[in-house]
Every structure is written in structure tokens, then in C-alpha cells.
Amino acid sequence: MFTRIDHVGIACRDLDAGVEFYRRTYGFEVTHTEINEEQGVREAMLRVNGTDDGGASYLQLLEPIRADSPVAKFLDRNGEGVHHIAFGTSDVAGAAEAVGAQGVRVLDAEPRAGSMDSRITFLHPKDCGGVLTELVQAPDSSG
Ligand code: V0V
Numbered sequence: 001m002f003t004r005i006d007h008v009g010i011a012c013r014d015l016d017a018g019v020e021f022y023r024r025t026y027g028f029e030v031t032h033t034e035i036n037e038e039q040g041v042r043e044a045m046l047r048v049n050g051t052d053d054g055g056a057s058y059l060q061l062l063e064p065i066r067a068d069s070p071v072a073k074f075l076d077r078n079g080e081g082v083h084h085i086a087f088g089t090s091d092v093a094g095a096a097e098a099v100g101a102q103g104v105r106v107l108d109a110e111p112r113a114g115s116m117d118s119r120i121t122f123l124h125p126k127d128c129g130g131v132l133t134e135l136v137q138a139p140d141s142s143g
């Protein structure tokens with residue numbers, strides 16, 4: 001059902017400083033940036049490696065654009081750090097249904113718009129051992 005770690009989402013107060021840290025320290029480069037109004041974030045995707053399933057693995061650096069957004073709330077409470085993990089799948093709706101059938105709360109009735117034209121849905125962290133978990137279907141992913 002899941003074929004890769006699509007990304008690890010990291011909450012940053014200052015996206016440019018976060019990008020610079022990952023570039024300088026590890027040599028990761030930004031492959032994509034965008035603003036997702038619905039999710040209330042400005043984000044940078046740093047590609048770590050390609051996978052053989054049509055997707056890839058990234059670090060996703062996230063800076064809030066609104067005080068009432070999930071990432072802003074997270075920063076207020078916890079400071080900077082790992083915000084969520086995301087698993088890649090070729091069928092996000094089917095995967096969400098299967099996971100939901102296990103009693104895990106699926107936070108989005110329908111998949112929403114994610115980074116780089118992906119479709120995404122979130123699972124409640126309280127049902128996932130304290131880990132906010134995202135499911136991602138890449139736009140033309142076969143896996
Ligand atoms: C909140 N909690 C977390 C958490 N955020 N636990 C682990 N990791 C996190 N990131 C805990 C929090 O400490 C509370 O625990 C409890 O959940 C309720 O949190 P809250 O903030 O008071 O309550 P809510 O219900 O307002 O918000 C929590 C949820 C919300 C998870 C429902 O943040 C959400 O809907 N997140 C999904 C959307 C999202 O995060 N978007 C940003 C990334 P205690 O105190 O009760 O024990 S956008 C993205 O990744 C994109 C665009 C992409 O990948 O393409």
C-alpha cells in the first residue's frame with residue numbers, strides 16, 4: 001500500500017534560514033517552493049533521493065503564513081522541529097480508507113491539494129502514537 005517515505009515535514013520559524021542550514025550542513029538543494037494557502041504554509045522541498053516507484057523522498061521545510069495555521073500552533077507549543085511524516089502511495093483515497101477502517105481518524109474527508117500537485121490526507125496524531133502522519137499520492141506516480 002505504501003512505497004516510500006515521501007517526505008519528513010519540519011516546522012521552521014524562518015524558511016530561508018532552514019533552507020540555508022540544510023544546504024550548508026548536508027548539501028541538500030531546494031527543488032521546489034510554493035505557498036499552500038489552504039494549509040497556511042510557505043514551503044520548500046529538498047529532494048533527498050529518487051525512488052523506483054515514480055515518486056521521490058524529500059525534506060519539506062514549512063513556515064507558517066497565518067497565526068491560526070497548524071504549523072503556527074505547533075511552533076508556539078513545541079518550537080522548531082519535526083512536524084509530520086508522509087508516506088507515499090499510488091492511491092491516497094484507498095489508503096486512507098484502509099487505514100481509517102483500522103480505527104485511525106482520517107482528518108480529510110476528501111484528499112486535498114499538496115505540494116507539487118500531489119494529493120494528500122492527514123491522520124490524527126493521537127491515533128498514530130503521537131506522530132502526525134500524512135499520506136501522499138504523487139501526480140503521476142505508479143507507486
Ligand atoms: C498537534 N498535535 C500534534 C501535532 N499537532 N502531535 C504531533 N505532531 C503534530 N504535528 C497534538 C497536540 O499537541 C495536542 O495534543 C493535540 O494534537 C491537538 O492539537 P491542537 O493543535 O490543539 O488541535 P487541533 O485539533 O486544532 O490540530 C491538530 C491537528 C491539525 C493535527 C488536527 O494540526 C491538523 O489538522 N493538521 C493537518 C494539517 C497540517 O498539519 N498542515 C500543515 C502541513 P494534547 O495537547 O491534546 O496532548 S501542510 C503539508 O504537509 C503539505 C502542504 C504537503 O505535504 O504537501
Ligand code: CO
Pocket residue numbers: 007009060084086134
Ligand atoms: Co507534508
